Amino acid sequence: MTLSASEVQALIRGGVPMAEDIGFTVEDVRDGFARAIVPFADNFVRPGGTLSGPLQMALADATMYAAILASLGKVEMAVTSNLNINFLQKPAPADLVAEAVVLRMGRRLAFCEVRLMSGEEERLVAHVTGSYALPA
Amino acid sequence: MTLSASEVQALIRGGVPMAEDIGFTVEDVRDGFARAIVPFADNFVRPGGTLSGPLQMALADATMYAAILASLGKVEMAVTSNLNINFLQKPAPADLVAEAVVLRMGRRLAFCEVRLMSGEEERLVAHVTGSYALPA
Amino acid sequence: MTLSASEVQALIRGGVPMAEDIGFTVEDVRDGFARAIVPFADNFVRPGGTLSGPLQMALADATMYAAILASLGKVEMAVTSNLNINFLQKPAPADLVAEAVVLRMGRRLAFCEVRLMSGEEERLVAHVTGSYALPA
Amino acid sequence: MTLSASEVQALIRGGVPMAEDIGFTVEDVRDGFARAIVPFADNFVRPGGTLSGPLQMALADATMYAAILASLGKVEMAVTSNLNINFLQKPAPADLVAEAVVLRMGRRLAFCEVRLMSGEEERLVAHVTGSYALPA
Numbered sequence: 001m002t003l004s005a006s007e008v009q010a011l012i013r014g015g016v017p018m019a020e021d022i023g024f025t026v027e028d029v030r031d032g033f034a035r036a037i038v039p040f041a042d043n044f045v046r047p048g049g050t051l052s053g054p055l056q057m058a059l060a061d062a063t064m065y066a067a068i069l070a071s072l073g074k075v076e077m078a079v080t081s082n083l084n085i086n087f088l089q090k091p092a093p094a095d096l097v098a099e100a101v102v103l104r105m106g107r108r109l110a111f112c113e114v115r116l117m118s119g120e121e122e123r124l125v126a127h128v129t130g131s132y133a134l135p136a
Numbered sequence: 137m138t139l140s141a142s143e144v145q146a147l148i149r150g151g152v153p154m155a156e157d158i159g160f161t162v163e164d165v166r167d168g169f170a171r172a173i174v175p176f177a178d179n180f181v182r183p184g185g186t187l188s189g190p191l192q193m194a195l196a197d198a199t200m201y202a203a204i205l206a207s208l209g210k211v212e213m214a215v216t217s218n219l220n221i222n223f224l225q226k227p228a229p230a231d232l233v234a235e236a237v238v239l240r241m242g243r244r245l246a247f248c249e250v251r252l253m254s255g256e257e258e259r260l261v262a263h264v265t266g267s268y269a270l271p272a
Numbered sequence: 273m274t275l276s277a278s279e280v281q282a283l284i285r286g287g288v289p290m291a292e293d294i295g296f297t298v299e300d301v302r303d304g305f306a307r308a309i310v311p312f313a314d315n316f317v318r319p320g321g322t323l324s325g326p327l328q329m330a331l332a333d334a335t336m337y338a339a340i341l342a343s344l345g346k347v348e349m350a351v352t353s354n355l356n357i358n359f360l361q362k363p364a365p366a367d368l369v370a371e372a373v374v375l376r377m378g379r380r381l382a383f384c385e386v387r388l389m390s391g392e393e394e395r396l397v398a399h400v401t402g403s404y405a406l407p408a
Numbered sequence: 409m410t411l412s413a414s415e416v417q418a419l420i421r422g423g424v425p426m427a428e429d430i431g432f433t434v435e436d437v438r439d440g441f442a443r444a445i446v447p448f449a450d451n452f453v454r455p456g457g458t459l460s461g462p463l464q465m466a467l468a469d470a471t472m473y474a475a476i477l478a479s480l481g482k483v484e485m486a487v488t489s490n491l492n493i494n495f496l497q498k499p500a501p502a503d504l505v506a507e508a509v510v511l512r513m514g515r516r517l518a519f520c521e522v523r524l525m526s527g528e529e530e531r532l533v534a535h536v537t538g539s540y541a542l543p544a
Contacts, residue, residue: 017179018190021157043153053216054154054194061189080189081517082490082539084220084356086383086401088376103399104360108516108541109489111358113399127375127385129358129401131490133516217381218354218403220492222519222537224512239535240496244380244405245353247494249535263511263521265494265537267354269380289451290462293429315425325488326426326466333461352461356492 005029008069009036012062015076019062022055026066032102034066040095050090056116057085060128063098064112068132071102071110075135081109083130091118091125108134141165144205145172148198151212155198158191162202168238170202176231186226192252193221196264199234200248204268207238207246211271217245219266227254227261244270277301280341281308284334287348291334294327298338304374306338312367322362328388329357332400335370336384340404343374343382347407353381355402363390363397380406411481413437416474417444423484427470430463434474440510442474448503458498464524465493468536471506472520476540479510479518483543489517491538499526499533516542 003011009026013019022044028035038044038059046052061080068078097117104111114128139147145162149155158180164171174180174195182188197216204214233253240247250264275283281298285291294316300307310316310331318324333352340350369389376383386400411419417434420427430452436443446452446467454460469488476486505525512519522536 015182016188016190017182018188046151046153048213048215052152052154053197053219054152054190057193057197057219058190061193077184079184079226080223082220082222083189083193084218084401084492086218086403087216088378088383090215103396106360111360111399124375127383127401129356129399131358220356220537222539224514224519239532242496247496247535260511263519263537265492265535267494287454288460288462289454290460318423318425320485320487324424324426325469325491326424326462329465329469329491330462333465349456351456351498352495354492354494355461355465356490358490359488362487 003069003073008034008066011069011074011076012065016062018058022058024059024062029066029070032067032071033100034063034070035099036063036066038096040093045093048090049093051096053087056096056126059096059098060085060114060116063100063114064130064132067100067102067112068110071105077135078132081131081133083128085126085128087126089123089125094119097122110134139205139209144170144202147205147210147212148201152198154194158194160195160198165202165206168203168207169236170199170206171235172199172202174232176229181229184226185229187232189223192232192262195232195234196221196250196252199236199250200266200268203236203238203248204246207241213271214268217267217269219264221262221264223262225259225261230255233258246270275341275345280338283341283346283348284337288334290330294330296331296334301338301342304339304343305372306335306342307371308335308338310368312365317365320362321365323368325359328368328398331368331370332357332386332388335372335386336402336404339372339374339384340382343377349407350404353403353405355400357398357400359398361395361397366391369394382406411477416477419477419482419484420470420473424470426466430466432467432470437474437478440475440479441508442471442478443507444471444474446504448501453501456498457501459504461495464504464534467504467506468493468522468524471508471522472538472540475508475510475520476518479513485543486540489539489541491536493534493536495534497531497533502527505530518542
């Protein structure tokens with residue numbers, strides 16, 4: 001039973017309080033894929049006029065989870081096992097977009113790649129890989 | 137000029153809004169080391185009675201930064217370049233503690249290891265490594 | 273001054289003895305990209321009829337380097353700063369192919385993504401990200 | 409049934425041809441720990457008088473495996489799932505030492521930390537974390 005973007009968003013916001021706090025919004029899901037944004041808010045800005053690392057990590061983690069929910073349906077007990085982020089450019093003080101792709105859906109681990117993009121031109125600002133441990 | 141734990145805490149809370157939000161508290165600093173906690177709050181809990189991944193990543197990132205500030209003094213433009221986290225155990229619904237060690241202070245990159253620990257027995261719940269790019 | 277695939281291959285084989293040992297072969301280079309293979313050899317096989325992790329890591333590292341040489345010309349003193357590999361599927365006992373893309377060419381760090389693929393259908397077997405520190 | 413250092417060494421050399429090629433030598437094992445070296449050989453040296461990255465990664469991977477075999481006995485089908493290496497200093501043209509610690513032995517994943525050290529003073533040259541997937 002597949003979930004819609006708004007169902008995935010509700011599940012994640014319900015389960016991860018920080019997702020609610022940052023206004024995590026799922027724009028699109030399909031099997032093995034999710035696209036989400038964090039709408040810009042003044043209080044995200046850190047010195048240098050950019051968005052904080054933890055905000056970027058929170059978005060990446062939630063978008064991976066969205067791609068997994070979109071693929072498997074409601075697996076609420078899946079948990080992040082590993083997350084590796086490389087910060088490439090300082091994001092502009094603007095909406096932050098994430099696109100997550102499931103590169104390998106195993107029985108026990110789902111492995112994802114996430115690209116974080118900034119501004120209207122959707123410039124790549126961070127690259128993330130991560131694994132979610134799936135319930136047995 | 138070395139900074140005290142409370143000076144380091146104030147710098148980080150001033151610069152990273154999410155650190156303020158989670159009650160990031162620096163307990164101890166010395167050259168190449170910082171120890172910090174996030175005091176438990178009900179709204180951190182996610183399904184399964186544990187603390188969210190983004191909360192753990194935010195604490196790890198801020199504690200790395202604290203160890204670098206403790207080593208170099210006020211380098212406010214240092215930014216995270218890479219962060220790799222492995223989640224090992226679900227943390228208990230309790231205070232979350234982080235200890236960061238600078239393993240290599242280069243001219244351009246500082247490399248750190250962080251251990252996240254939970255509860256009174258300070259059980260290891262996550263292991264983090266990361267690099268901060270230092271201003272030229 | 274751009275380098276050809278065979279020039280890149282000669283530079284890497286000359287500099288990294290293990291590249292020579294595994295028969296590292298550069299098939300294609302262009303700005304920000306390299307494709308290379310390790311031709312199958314019986315002595316690469318490990319228990320379970322698959323190729324070893326170190327062989328995959330050696331190929332990924334050398335192909336990242338090839339993409340950087342293809343982009344910057346002869347920068348022989350560039351060194352790997354970080355490499356993160358996720359093993360997704362056991363590769364078949366067959367040629368191993370790598371495609372590396374430079375996702376960010378900074379002044380001090382080049383960040384790359386590498387996909388390792390196996391067999392005629394070029395099935396994804398491992399995903400790698402890594403950074404090279406560039407000479408000042 | 410616990411394995412000795414030489415039994416662990418024989419298992420790994422038998423299973424991973426590259427371990428044999430680099431002279432992988434297990435010096436010490438105990439539950440959750442292994443120490444191993446790669447004796448210096450002229451053909452390991454790359455430009456700049458240092459040891460290659462792939463050599464360091466091969467040693468780190470094999471020493472993780474040694475720590476797992478030392479903990480669990482003969483689990484020959486365990487495979488590396490993730491390996492993340494940070495290169496901190498160029499190793500001297502000398503023996504390369506690795507010490508691996510199992511930080512978390514789960515049912516499905518073993519998570520390890522490895523420190524690579526160089527020369528008589530055993531200076532830290534690289535830091536590695538990694539996961540092995542354990543057979544069900």
